[in-house]
Amino acid sequence: MAEHRRGANLPSIGGFNRTVVLDAVRRSPDGLSRVELAGRTGLSAQTVSNVTRFLIDAGMIVESGTIVSGRGKPRTILRLEAGSRFAVGVHVDPAVVTYVLLDLAGTVVGSTTTSTPTADDPEQVVRTMASAVDRLIADAEVDRDSVLGVGIASPGPIDIDAGIVVDPPFLPRWRDVPLRDALAEATGHPVLLEKDVTAAAVGEMFLAGESSARNFAFVYFGTGFGVGLVIDHEPVRGTGANAGDAGHLMVELGVLSGTPDSAADRGEVGSAVAPERLVGIAASRGLDLGVVAPSDVEAVDRAWDALAAAIDDGDETALELAADAGTVMGRAAVLIVNLLDIDRVVFGGPFWSRISAAALPAARAAITGSPLLVPKHPVTVVESDRGADVAAVGAACLVLDAALSPRASALLIRR
Known part of the structure; x- marks a missing residue:
């Protein structure tokens, strides 16, 4: 205990x-x-x-x-005095683990990455991550005592009470890894564990300051597709803190349909826009992004870099593919907007940031122009300005928010 x-x-x-x-x-x-x-x-x-x-x-x-x-x-x-206290954020992704150091104002003052440990040896996972956290703090020449804690953003499902990463589908060897308490023991810092989509939403809310929206959805596009939710300035976590698993939402896929992937053919948004699937569609359309095996997360990431470069070069096939993906994700977001009557949708995540130039206008059009849209108020559709590190930044903001933001539960009457 x-x-x-x-x-x-x-x-x-x-x-x-x-x-x-x-x-x-x-x-x-x-x-x-x-x-x-x-x-x-x-x-x-x-x-x-x-x-x-x-x-x-x-x-x-x-x-x-x-x-x-x-x-x-x-x-x-x-x-x-922004430099008086700091927080570390860690994002566990199937390809890389990203580490960031934020000051009190939420400014990134240091960052680094490591390859993602296989989790065959949980002790090695903790050693690798603890060493990276210690190095990040040392390289930034920050006093360890000024670090408030470490936040971890992990793919779900997680066991929030026990601080365990249970069995993420994109990290098949990560099963029942007691990451929170083991990393706290190894680093000497308090540690918080959160699902990645929730961490991203918390970061967006915390860093927005006075302009923070009361209700919004954070559409997170990484190795998987999820939605972080904030309602009345509070993140929606759910009973087990695993809210936001939106990949099974059914939408009209349009030109992204018609492949042998049965889940995508059913119209499931997560399967339809999975990065490895989109890389395969790019190849079928004549855009060579390199040879990619679906299970090779590093190869998929490199191919996504090639897709981003093609978008920057104005390649029509790349632009159309990104727009198609944005449209499908926008159609999924409409269902969330209707369900919760929200007025703001934020897109972000490590795979989103590389296609946003073409994907965001398409997603915005799919939401605001949808014949299925129920709310009659304007819906703002933007992208996060936190970049590819949005989940790591959000993880650090979990620490800042928990330590610094007022909570009504602290108003206890003492006699």
Whole structure:
């Protein structure tokens, strides 16, 4: 149980009021005065004074200049000290493991990758990942004590309570790997484990700051297809934290139908847009992306790089294939928009970012112009600006969000 608690819990900055003030400062790039903080948070002037003194002493905010506003003495501006604390994000992908280091403002200050361990030896998996995390922190010349924790974004299914990666379909040798607590033990940092699509959605929400949408779907296109959901500013995790497995949604495939893949022929979006299948369709259309065996994830990734290069070169076949994939994913997103009445869809993920130039306009048209679209309000369709590392960045944001964002559950009445 000690290891379980160590893996699950993150250091707290100490109470609801502190997180409220820090969150308000974080969301205001130009800074806030103490008077403005009191107005935004609803806290008394004395409470704001006490809290800001603590946060300044902790090095998390700094006094930065003054402003003159009307009568009275100038007001001191408080700004976030982004380099005072950091978080590590890890994305476990079938091809590579990506590691990023974020500061408090969510800026990536370091990144690296390793090949994905086979998981035949779970201890070797942990050693490889722990070594990469330690090296990332050292290379960034960051004090280890300033690292709040490590977030892991993994393909599902996961066992969130036990911190175990159960048996992801795209990582066939990863079965019941106790990643969270083992990595916490190896690195000495608290560790959080989350499904990759949920981590991506949390990252999108956390980094959007004041412009964060209340309700949106994050359509995640990686080795697999999934949807991360945020409803009323809260990520939807489900009973076992495995929400978002959207690959079996049935849609009209159009020109992407007609291959021997039975799941795709049934109209399942995940099978239809699987990267290895699209690489095969590219070949059938005369676009040579290299010889690829469907089970060779590294070869599929290289072929996807070739597809991205062809898109950049304006190759018509590549552009049409990316648009076809975007259209199919957009049709799947319409079902989510209808089901939850959301007004924003964000596309992202390591395979999405390389085809987005052609795929995003097609996906947007498929959503906003769909005859099946029920909601009458406008639906915004955009792509994440986090790039291919969106899941790793989201994993680090899990740590920042858990440690820094105010939670109503912290409002406990003590007598």
